[in-house]
Amino acid sequence: MRMIATGMLVAMAVLFLAARAMEPSHAAWGFVRAFAEAAMVGGLADWFAVTALFRHPLGLPIPHTAIIPRNKDRIGDQLASFLRDYFLIPVVVARRMRRMDVASAAGRWLANPTGGSKRVTRGASRLAVEVLQSLDQERLGGMVRGAMVQQVRAIDLSPMLGRALEAAMAENRHLPLLDGIIVWARKVLDANDGMVRAMVHERAGAILRWTGLDETLSNKIIDGLDKMLADMAEQPDHPMRAKAEEALVTLAADLQHKPEMRERIESLKLALLANPAMQGWINGLWEQARHAMLRMARDPEKLLAGKMGEMLRQLGETLERDVRLRNTINRFMRRVAVGAAADYGDVIVGLVSETVRGWDANTITQRLEHAVGKDLQFIRINGTLVGGLVGLGIHTVDVAL
Template sequence: MRRVATGLLIAMAAVFLIARALHGQHPALGFVQAFAEAAMVGALADWFAVTALFRHPLGLPIPHTAIIPRNKDRIGDQLASFLRDNFLIPRVVARRMSRLDLASAAGRWLANPTAGSKRLTRGTSRLAVEVLQSLDQERLGGMIRGAMVQQVRRIDLAPVLGRALQAAIAENRHLPILEGIIRWAGRVLEANETVVRAMVHDRAGSILRWTGLDETLSNKIIDGLNKMIADMAADPDHPLRGKAEEGLTSLAADLQNDPAMRGKIEALKTELLENPAMQDWINGLWEQARAAMLRIARDPERMLAGGVGDALKQLGQTLQQDVRLQRTINRFVRRAAVGAAADYGDTIVKLVSETVHSWDADTITRRLENAVGKDLQFIRINGTIVGGLVGLLIHAIDLAL
């Protein structure tokens, strides 16, 4: 467009020279000459005006030219002020956010993601992958481990365990655990019969060993234990099962009310958290979660077709149908946006201002000139045409007088 505008100026100069050379041959050539002459003046005037905004015309330090480079710092301050006054004031953000129903929009997309923009899905996927891959894994893993450990440290674990055990006993949900312990005891006894026999043999007197009664005693002990375990497994009302349940009930009460028991649980929790194996396990949890998130981010369509996709679709339908939930989410988003504007608005404004200040004159000139684009050259073209039409009018008035 710059070449078109300059070419039009050159064309008007050529028309002017031709019309001036042939001036006396036809009366209409006077109008042509007047048009071309005025068009050149208009083109040159607008070229000077456009150029003066961004640089010195012909490199000459003419006063009041190169306006934007000379005032770039003031422009940056004004731009930052405009951004603050029109976008980053909390009440302005609140008013604009009140018009948005983000919950319903998110619900529609989640309920039917294939009907939305695939470009949006792919772009979100790429962004998620880049973010996950760019994070410092060692540092982030340490942060997550630290956050998890701190959260667990804040929990008074003993009362929680006590209430959970008490609720399980009240609803008989402890019975499978108790039966599992009984079966485990049977397997342990079966696997360690030789140990029991060796203990009886070592503790028996020489007479028992000489007569072989130690072996009989061992068999009686093992048979008795096996029978007791079998009876406990078969009889829900077995006295020992009742004693075990009484012990569990007492344990639930102690976990909630006994300071000594609570202290033991806290000490055990602290020891467990400080164990390197536990810390490695927590790190492994994060790595597994990160790998799963990367798999989902790299293949969002597969994720949306599976169980996670069904859950997201159900969430989308709920968001569309539950007006109360919509209001809650929209209110949360609005408050978050307003809070961000209040907390970080001045920082953003300062960043814009300092960024513009740091640009050199050539950078800001080039960026603004490219941003305005073709319109600058249309100013020159329009100046050429309007100037020519004014020249025609003046020439016509001159002839009429």
């Protein structure tokens, strides 16, 4: 369009020269000359006007040119004020949000994500990936780890463990655990048979060792322990199982009500959190979660095809059916938007103003010039044509008078 506008100006100059040369031969050429002459003036004037908005014409420091670069800070402040006064007002945001049914739109998309706009899915996917990759992973990971550790530190673990144990025992959910402990104890006894025999041998007297009774004693101890554990595993009413359950009841009560037990659990929790192995485990949890989020974001269609997709579709169908739920979500979104406008409106306005101030003159010139685009060149084209018609009209009136 710039070439077309410039080409028209050159064409008018050529036409003016030709008409001026041919004017003595016929009076009609005077009208052509008048049109071309005025068209050149109009085209040059509008070229100057358009150029003066963004830069100095021909690089000459003519006053009141390069208007936008010289006033970019004021433009940024005015734009920020315009946003604050006409857009980021809580009343305006609430009125606009009241006309938007965010929940219905979300419900339709969730109920049929593959049949909806692929552009929305791909755009959300790209945005999620870019956000996850652009964040400082070391810093973000440290924040996540710190938040996790802080949450665990704030938990009063002892009463929680006591209540959990008490609830499990009330519903007999502790029995599989007790059975597992008994089976594990039998395996430990079997695996450490030699160690038990060595301990009996070392602690037995010389007479027992000389007569070989220490071996008999070892066999009796091992066999007795093994039989007791086997009986405990097979007999739900075994006395030792009852003793174990009594101990668990006492432990549940101590965990909830005994200050010294709570202190021991708290010390154990803090020591565990300070352990490098635990820190490494937490780091691994965060990295696994981050990689999982990246995989889901890069392949949203695969995610939507799995169990997560089925859950999202059910949520979408529920949103489509349940009017009360939709109203609740829309009300929540409206409050969030109004709250953001009220709390962060000045921050957004300041961000706009500071961003424009931070641009250099060439950046803002290029961005505004590209944003307006062809219309700038149409101003030049229209100026050339209108100027020519005005010149033609003036010449006609002059000849008539």
